[in-house]
Amino acid sequence: MQVVAADLRLDANAVDYVLLAVYFALVLGIGYMARRHVSSSIDFFLSGRSLPAWVTGLAFISANLGAIEVMGMSANGAEYGMPTAHYFWIGAVPAMLFLGIVMMPFYYGSKVRSVPEFMLRRFGKPAHLVNGISFAVAQVLIAGANLFLLASVVNLLLGWPIWVSVIVAAVIVLSYTALGGLSAAIYNEVLQFVVIVAALLPLTIVGLYKVGGWQGLVDKVSAGPGGPEQLDSWPGNQLTGFTDNFLSVLGLVFGLGFVLSFGYWTTNFVEVQRAMAARSMSAARRTPIIGAFPKLLIPFIVIIPGMIAGVAVTELQGENKAALMAGDEAPSGATFNNALLLLMRDLLPNGMLGIAIAGLLASFMAGMAANLSSFNTVFTYDIWQSYLRKDRPDGYYLTVGRVVTAIATVLAIGTAFIASSYANLMDYLQQLFSFFNAPLFATFILGMFWRRMTPTAGWTGLVAGTLSAVTVFILTESGVWNLPGQGGAFVGAGAAFVVDIAVSVAVTMVTQPKPASELAGLVYSLTPKETRTHETTGEDAGWYRKPGLLAGIVLVITIVLNFIF
């Protein structure tokens, strides 16, 4: 763990601690109240498939708005500026719409309980195991990254020792996820979303006042290291590490926009689980689409504060920013990951400070809770129930779920230390996603639309794709292939996708497909239209509840935003 020389200690007083305590009391209260609705394993792991779309939609966004997102994206904002918005616009929204419109009918309609279970029904056991285990491992690693960030921030802000904050945070997250299951996690994600906005929106507004409004920010960023290209999201050369504009745009559109983002948003069970908890097919399809509205606007309260910190915070501006961008240590000892904290320290009075701290801690805990609540589902249903202890009564799996949640929490404390060795945590996470998610998307999309694709092709494609992402990772890490910024992850994801498709097609040609009768509900051409469409009566009626129309509105806003920035 690095020791930061910059003084980040926030001057929190009694009022701030009271505001923090109010938040934590509600978090635990939600866990306690949600527990009363848990009477079966489906209640625990999928909220009994009973939640309204606005709740699952906000949870869908919040589950991803963890520590890594908030700290990492403001760090990216300070370092690269507006191109960071690609992670939201190109890198999330189109994939979320695709999930809601195209893929959700298969996920929700087939009544599978997890993404790996879909793999099991479509491709059989080997692909199921590969997916289930790689997902479980990734979740524990990412939960560790969330926990590490939480602990180091509490340490910096409030002066608590790292080990104390790790344990306190882990115990709080564990208690509400183990008690109330997915419902507790989802309701807390909604609450977290509110607190984060209440913390970051005022910070952004005050920050803009500080630098003299939007024009002041434009002038200051243009004059600083990085120059005016940090104000336009395209072509984003600094972000991708490509010097050539065309390659940079290609990397963004294909690498980030297509492979990484579709892989993450459409096959990552952390996200899909939230939609599966919705109460109807229509609500499930609307979940990612409703989530896309706030997703479009989050860059403004995450990236812009980062950019403001890069020009207004003494420890990050001028020579410090230049040194950090060159990959050196800043004379001040600060890093881009500190951007948001430094800005809070400089601008917020007591009171707002308490809410800002609550917002940050909320996002760290919710991120970790999302990892835990999806990990316990996959482990219990897809590993324990499928291979180790079959055919036990439902109550047994409910208990397993709670115990597994506790074990995963302990493991996450261990993986927190792996995360601590990376300077820019976003790089680390992008690497993980490219290993696991990019090939998964290739296999899914092929499997959903090509009925001939065989079970053997399913798992060989996945393994080959993951291995090629690992190969690219090793090449870039060892310096054989030099791609600074996050270009390495984009290339790795692209390679994984292409290799997966190639291997899947080749293997399919020489192996035996599953009979068509086993693929109903799982493959487009073999699923009757009725099971793919949703009800439009009762609570699913009304034009404002049409998934297609909502998706169209989101798409128009996205395009407009891309033209403006």
Add this chain to the structure above:
Amino acid sequence: MSTETRTSAFDIRLIIAVLTGVYGIVLTVLGLFVTSADEIDKSAGVNINLWTGLALIVVTLLFVVWVRLRPLRIPVHHDEEDTSAPH
């Protein structure tokens, strides 16, 4: 053990309203009576406690109105399999 009445008592919108309400009132009071001129200077001349507090109170009222207009309905189980489960 009937869950119906409890279900209607647990509405996430009210919990959000409690949080934003408490935060809004505390911040407004701070902004009006406590936040010093030095602190306002630090925030680029904006009394951010007061403004955020007022905004949160408005948000609270919106959630309360929403709950009043569309109260949580007691879920009716459509699935046959649910009738066998203990309530």
